[in-house]
Amino acid sequence: xxxxxxDNASTTPMRPxxxxxxxxxxxxxxxxxxxxxxxxxxASDAVxxxxxxxxxxxxxxxxxxxxxxxxxxxxxxxIKGYAHANQQRGRHIVxxxxxxxxxxxxxxxxxxxxxxxxYLPVDAEGLVDPAAFKDALRPDTILATIxxxxxxxxxxxxxxxxxxxxxxxxxxxxxxxxxxxxxVPINVNEMGIDMLSASAHKLNGPKGVGLLYxxxxxxxxxxxxxxxxxxxxxxTTENVPGIVGFAKAAELAFVELDEQHDRQLKIRDHAIRRxxxxxxxxxxxxxxxxxxxxxxxxxxxxxxxxxxxxxxAARGICASSGSACTSGSLDPSxxxxxxxxxxxxxxxxxxxxxxxxxxxxxVDFAIDSLKGTLENLRSMSPLYEDYKxxxxxxxxxxxxxxxxxxxx
Amino acid sequence: xxxxxxxxxxxxxxxxxxxxxIEGASGCGTVGNAVCGDIMRIYLDINDDGVxxxxxxxxxxxxxxxxxxxxxxxxVRGKTVQEALEVTNKAVMEALDGLPPVxxxxxxxxxxxxxxxxxxxxxxxxxxxEGLEKPVSDIGEHxxxxxxxxxxxx
Numbered sequence: 001x002x003x004x005x006x007d008n009a010s011t012t013p014m015r016p017x018x019x020x021x022x023x024x025x026x027x028x029x030x031x032x033x034x035x036x037x038x039x040x041x042x043a044s045d046a047v048x049x050x051x052x053x054x055x056x057x058x059x060x061x062x063x064x065x066x067x068x069x070x071x072x073x074x075x076x077x078x079i080k081g082y083a084h085a086n087q088q089r090g091r092h093i094v095x096x097x098x099x100x101x102x103x104x105x106x107x108x109x110x111x112x113x114x115x116x117x118x119y120l121p122v123d124a125e126g127l128v129d130p131a132a133f134k135d136a137l138r139p140d141t142i143l144a145t146i147x148x149x150x151x152x153x154x155x156x157x158x159x160x161x162x163x164x165x166x167x168x169x170x171x172x173x174x175x176x177x178x179x180x181x182x183x184v185p186i187n188v189n190e191m192g193i194d195m196l197s198a199s200a201h202k203l204n205g206p207k208g209v210g211l212l213y214x215x216x217x218x219x220x221x222x223x224x225x226x227x228x229x230x231x232x233x234x235x236t237t238e239n240v241p242g243i244v245g246f247a248k249a250a251e252l253a254f255v256e257l258d259e260q261h262d263r264q265l266k267i268r269d270h271a272i273r274r275x276x277x278x279x280x281x282x283x284x285x286x287x288x289x290x291x292x293x294x295x296x297x298x299x300x301x302x303x304x305x306x307x308x309x310x311x312x313a314a315r316g317i318c319a320s321s322g323s324a325c326t327s328g329s330l331d332p333s334x335x336x337x338x339x340x341x342x343x344x345x346x347x348x349x350x351x352x353x354x355x356x357x358x359x360x361x362x363v364d365f366a367i368d369s370l371k372g373t374l375e376n377l378r379s380m381s382p383l384y385e386d387y388k389x390x391x392x393x394x395x396x397x398x399x400x401x402x403x404x405x406x407x408x
Numbered sequence: 409x410x411x412x413x414x415x416x417x418x419x420x421x422x423x424x425x426x427x428x429x430i431e432g433a434s435g436c437g438t439v440g441n442a443v444c445g446d447i448m449r450i451y452l453d454i455n456d457d458g459v460x461x462x463x464x465x466x467x468x469x470x471x472x473x474x475x476x477x478x479x480x481x482x483x484v485r486g487k488t489v490q491e492a493l494e495v496t497n498k499a500v501m502e503a504l505d506g507l508p509p510v511x512x513x514x515x516x517x518x519x520x521x522x523x524x525x526x527x528x529x530x531x532x533x534x535x536x537x538e539g540l541e542k543p544v545s546d547i548g549e550h551x552x553x554x555x556x557x558x559x560x561x562x
Binding site for chain 1: 418421422424427429438442443444445446447448449466467468469470471473474
C-alpha cells in the first residue's frame with residue numbers, strides 16, 4: 001500500500017541531501033567544537049557556517065542566533081529567559097489563546113511564579129486583532145509572544161503590525177515561527193521581531209535541533225547553565241550534525257521557497273474547494289486568505305475525528321485531527337475552541353498539511369477516501385440519524401443560514 | 409497520540425457488527441453527549457420470553473467507542489434480559505482483548521447504553537428488572553477522569 005503523508009505540520013521527511021551533509025559529522029568529523037585541535041576546529045567551523053547561513057535567511061546577524069534542541073526549548077528559553085531577566089521592569093506578558101502548548105504552558109509556568117499573562121482571544125479565522133493587542137499592553141507589560149502562523153489552522157498573524165505596536169510601547173516581541181520559518185519570507189528587522197523560534201524538522205531537516213533568534217541588546221537569562229557553548233548562553237556540547245543538517249535543509253528550502261509555496265497553494269486550494277463542493281456539512285477552519293500554503297483544516301459534522309483518522313490510515317493516508325481522542329486529553333483542540341467552534345464540531349476536525357513531496361494525485365486520492373470514510377462514519381452516527389429524522393438541528397446548516405463563508 | 413488498539417478492537421472498528429436501527433425496537437437507549445465526543449445508541453429486539461433476538465447500534469465517537477458498541481451488541485444477542493445485565497464494561501473489554509487506559513470510559517458507555525435500552529424496554533412493558541438501575545444519560549467529563557484514574561492497567 002502506498003503511503004500518502006499529509007501531516008507535514010507535524011514533521012517532515014528529511015531530504016537525502018541533508019542526510020549527506022550531516023553524515024561526516026557523525027563519524028570522521030566527530031570532534032567537539034570546544035576542542036583546540038584541528039578536529040575540533042572543523043566541527044566549530046561547521047557550526048559557525050550553519051549559524052551564519054541561518055542568520056542570513058532572516059536578516060539577522062550570526063551572533064544573534066542560538067542553537068537549541070527544538071522549537072519547544074526555543075519558546076521556553078525566549079519567554080522564561082526574557083521574563084526572568086526583565087522582571088524588575090514589570091511582570092506582565094501578552095500572548096494569544098491559540099499559541100502552541102510550548103508557549104501556553106510556559107506562560108502558565110510563569111503565572112505560578114507570579115507573572116501575569118493576558119491570553120488574547122482571536123476572531124473566527126484565528127487572527128489576533130491589533131487593536132485588542134494594543135489595548136492589552138500595560139505599563140508593566142514586558143513581553144508579547146504571538147505565533148507567526150498557527151500549527152493547526154494555518155492562520156498567519158499580522159506579525160509586522162503587532163511587533164510595531166509592541167515596539168511603540170517598549171515591549172519586546174517574540175514569535176514562535178516554527179510553522180512559518182522557510183515556508184514564508186521572514187525578515188526580523190523589517191518585521192520588528194525581537195526573538196524568534198524555529199525548528200529544523202518542519203523543513204525537511206533533522207529532529208532535535210532548533211534555533212532562537214535574539215536581537216542584540218535583548219536581555220535573556222540562560223535556561224541551561226553549564227559550559228561556554230553558544231557564547232556562554234546555552235550549555236551542552238553542540239549537536240553538530242543536527243546543526244549542519246538544519247542549515248542545509250534551510251538552504252534548500254529557501255532556494256525553492258516561492259516555487260514550493262505557489263505549488264502547494266494550488267494543491268491546497270484545490271483540496272479545500274473539492275471538500276467543500278463534494279462533502280456536505282463541512283467547514284473550513286481558519287482564514288482562507290491569511291493561511292499557510294500547506295494547511296487544510298476542515299470540520300465535519302456528525303462524526304468524531306479519531307475514527308476518521310483510523311479509516312484514512314487504513315488506506316495509507318497520514319493526517320491529524322483536533323479531536324480530544326487524538327490529543328490524549330478529554331477536550332478538543334484549544335485552537336478550534338478559540339475560533340468559536342462548539343465541541344461537537346471541534347471533535348470532527350481533520351488537518352492535512354502538504355509538503356514538498358505532496359502531489360495533486362495524493363490529495364485527490366485522500367479526498368476520495370475521505371468521502372467514503374465520512375459516508376461510513378455518518379451511517380453509524382446517532383447524530384446523523386437524528387438529523388435526518390429532523391430531531392437534531394445541524395450546526396453547519398445554522399452557519400450557512402447565518403451566511404458564514406466556506407461552509408458546505 | 410498513537411493508539412495501541414488490540415487486533416480485536418481494530419477488527420470491530422473496521423468491520424463493526426450490528427450497525428443500524430431496529431424499527432419498533434423493544435428498547436432503545438442513548439447515552440453520552442456530543443460535547444464529550446461520545447454518543448452511543450443501542451436498539452434491542454426482545455421476544456416474549458425475555459430473550460434478546462437482535463441488537464443494533466449507532467455510535468458517534470472514536471475507534472474504541474465504535475468497537476465497544478459493536479462488541480456489546482454481539483455479547484447481548486441471544487441472551488436473556490437478566491443475562492444481558494452481566495455484560496459489564498469489563499466483559500466488553502475482555503472480549504476486545506483490552507483497551508488503552510484513556511479509552512476505558514468507552515466500555516463503560518457501552519454498558520450504560522445496554523442498561524439504558526433495557527430500562528426503556530422495562531418501562532415500556534411495566535416490568536422491573538432485578539439489579540437494573542435507571543442509567544444516567546449523560547456521562548460527564550468528571551466521571552471520565554475518575555474512571556480512567558481508577559482503572560487497572562488494562
